[in-house]
Amino acid sequence: MPLASLNVDTQRSPTPAETALTRRVDLTTLRLFVAVCDEQNLTRAAQREGIAASAVSKRMNDFELAFGVTLFKRLAKGMALTPAGEALLHHARVTLLNVEKIAVELSEYSQGVRGHVRMLANLSAIVQYLPEDLSAFFAAHELLRVDLQERPSGQVVRGIEEGAAEIGICAAEADSRALEAFHYRYDNLVVVMRPDHPLAGRERLLFTETLDFDHIGLHTASSIYLRSQYAATQAGKTMRLRINVPGFDAVCRMVQANMGLGLIPDRAFAVVGAGMGLRAIPLRDDWGRRELKIVVRDAAHLSATGRLMLDYLRAVETDRGGRVG
Amino acid sequence: MPLASLNVDTQRSPTPAETALTRRVDLTTLRLFVAVCDEQNLTRAAQREGIAASAVSKRMNDFELAFGVTLFKRLAKGMALTPAGEALLHHARVTLLNVEKIAVELSEYSQGVRGHVRMLANLSAIVQYLPEDLSAFFAAHELLRVDLQERPSGQVVRGIEEGAAEIGICAAEADSRALEAFHYRYDNLVVVMRPDHPLAGRERLLFTETLDFDHIGLHTASSIYLRSQYAATQAGKTMRLRINVPGFDAVCRMVQANMGLGLIPDRAFAVVGAGMGLRAIPLRDDWGRRELKIVVRDAAHLSATGRLMLDYLRAVETDRGGRVG
DNA sequence: CGGATTGTTGGGAACAGATTCCAACAGCGC
DNA sequence: GCGCTGTTGGAATCTGTTCCCAACAATCCG
Structure with a gap:
């Protein structure tokens, strides 16, 4: 046998x-x-x-x-x-x-640390919001510490399910199955390009308008990449992809090197693309405004430190709170 | 700070x-x-x-x-x-x-085992081909052992890159980046339905013909699911999904329970769907024939046992060999 | 070509240190 | 005070280390 x-x-x-x-x-x-x-x-x-x-x-x-x-x-x-x-x-x-x-x-x-929280988050959250949010969180709770790992949204969900971490942050599109989910932030996608690009003069763009030009793709498992592929096929076209790169900074550098257009969140551009002499134009499509959500396995049975973190993250954006999943 | x-x-x-x-x-x-x-x-x-x-x-x-x-x-x-x-x-x-x-x-x-090979494979490979292939491999090499884990294709690639396993098998559509890739097998997708379904009399089907009926989805990270979503949007429609389930057997049971149509590989149907009184109709679309590929980090530096396994898997399907990546 | 040299791993006895056990002890709630 | 908890102390035990030496292979040198 x-x-x-x-x-x-x-x-x-x-x-x-x-x-x-x-x-x-x-x-x-x-x-x-x-x-x-x-x-x-x-x-x-x-x-x-x-x-x-x-x-x-x-x-x-x-x-x-x-x-x-x-x-x-x-x-x-x-x-x-x-x-x-x-x-x-x-x-x-x-x-x-x-x-x-x-x-x-x-x-x-x-050395005085009073609690650890293991966290998984997608790139968008890590680049845009977590630095400030965690910084503020640490200011309020000096003795806490966070172990943060980056994963695509789908794997964030899997990691939380498997108990690899307590708290996850991922795109709202990701299927969070049996997990509890809460609103975290909204995201706005921008098209990044060189100032000499034909579209550079526009104030706002529909994604379909960009499909006649070369694109620079993110990691193929990233939700931005998946979502834009979806939008392209829905428009009956295909994205002209020249390369897939692993991070927002890499996207911007590729744009700078004249490899094509990039599609990244606005605040990510502000952080990594500033000073590169590039232009970022907001996306007009409805899916250009994305949601990031917080996922946990069971909010009621979180550790004390995990609970603290969850409550903090949920409260941090005040304009639009509430449960999504 | x-x-x-x-x-x-x-x-x-x-x-x-x-x-x-x-x-x-x-x-x-x-x-x-x-x-x-x-x-x-x-x-x-x-x-x-x-x-x-x-x-x-x-x-x-x-x-x-x-x-x-x-x-x-x-x-x-x-x-x-x-x-x-x-x-x-x-x-x-x-x-x-x-x-x-x-x-x-x-x-x-x-107890006599002479070597271990750590492997990652997607569900299609595990259900359809690996049982026979590994069985034959073990017959030739009695003293070897395999640790096999199931993951979606994308995570197979990631696992091989990170050294979690030596050999991976995934869908050819998956981006295998810097990994070496070799052909493994071809796959044919079939639409599974109850015999009393309106489409049950057909000999072959185009995927678009199924879009007017309810579908049962696989795990959202599975390549079959992603590919069919893509095909649906390309046709300007959306799939009517009632549920996502984690395995081919679960798909068949859902079909049996009259929840809709299922889309799975033919040999998977032969294995798990046989005797359930269901009908399986081949897909006519070109993407109905998929390829599974073998991925390794560096074929030249595989362990002796890993090398053995790779050579065996590459040789096992003789009609169409050769490198794909 | 022979022999010495240098490097390797392997084995046994004495020693030092750590781990264990038993028994007795101290705090707390009922 | 009784039953439960975890803790402490000292003696017996055991494990692991060291040191010294043996066996062996490759290499260098006369």
Whole structure:
């Protein structure tokens, strides 16, 4: 039954036999192991870790013995990994990285930080609103700290669902499924171009008017990109795309280099495009005004710090509040 | 400078001070810690872990001392987490889960497995082709093992780029950027419906002909969903969507329940829809024939096992080979 | 070509340090 | 005061490290 060895990863509770094996793993061994892998040499690895070479040798042997696995091929000129070793190396690296996060985060708490909030947000939110909002938030709550990661809107939703973070910010178009969603901000899209572009004299633009010119696309998973593609096909045309770039600053630089038109939020242009000698013209289409929303898994069961952050973000834009999802 | 506390996560090499802190973390303490959190009671946690309560108490105190952090509020009726404790709990959980993976994987090697390949694939590949292909691959290489995770095509690309897996399979439409891409298989989309549906008598269908009826959508990030949305808007219409579901089997069940039409690959229908008394009609549009591609970061530097798998997958469909990206 | 040299990993005994256990202790609520 | 909680102290134990030495392969040198 070869198919039995197809492992679709999933969250399981450990069997007793597994916990027994788990106890044979320890972090110093792991650390030593990656050192040996890095150096491909036991002696240098031992020096680097400030420990006797024989001790390292013993640990590696014991470890191999404990799992009944050969990790290294012992060569005359050092140690080379076996396939089992390579597999271990991968996991060992991410485990150690995680432990490091623990150490860093805890030492932050010891220096007075009173709470962490893990956050996911799309690029638009990070570039335009979060710097000021978080700055103000920190001013009110000096002892809090935020771990912020950038992801496209769809993956923000997924991350919140999976518990990778407590609070997410994404485009309102994104399907937030079972998550609770609240209004955050509105966004206005502008078309960015060089001052010598044929459209540069216009005060406002319909998106269809730009379709006869080259465009510079954002990351293909970004909601701005998806939305503009949609609009183009709805108009029965296709966007003339020359390149996809990963950030608003990159869009502006491409525009500057005469690669075409860019489509980014107005405040993003104000932040990253200012001083580049470019022109930004508001989009007249209804979808030129977008909404960003806040998503959480369950507002009632947020941590104290998460709750604080959510309440703050919801209150920060006063003109138009309320629930959207 | 409140903004200094905005941490965009990134891969850093550890500073000396950090490694010193890192050494104060050990897995038994972590395991004990989550046990205490789970039980909210030190005594029960100690019992569960088969250790004296005093030992646990000491470990927790030493740990708090080492980082200068209070993890628990000691109450008369047990232990409650502080914010710092909650932060630690999150990281501790994922770390332990990782260690468990290490133990499982290594014990697999000890039982004869000679290599692991981490793979990401979209749903279409997993449902239609991978079971047979991997089965045949395992028959030829009994001692290999595969860790397979399902993701939408876009996230497959991202996962391969980030090194989460060695080999990915995704829709050819997905932008694979700097990755190397190879042809894998072709896919044919069929429209699934109940036998009493008005279109059930047709031999072949154009997608536009289905737009007057209700549709059942796949996950909104899936490439089939995105492609059909695109086709609908290109035809100047909108899809009448009643629901989005996460898998091909769910689509078929929804069709059976008279919720509308489904659009899935033909072989997926053969696998999951057989025996449900449904009708599957091929799509005549050119995009009804899709391509699945294999993506890797750098074929030249694949592990031995990864190389084996790549070569096998590329050779498995003989009628149309060759590079696509 | 032979032999010495340098580098490697592996093994055993003594030592130091950490971890554990048991028992007794202190705070809190009922 | 009883039952529950977590904490403390000291002794037994165990684990890990070091040091020294052996075995081995490659390389250099006479």
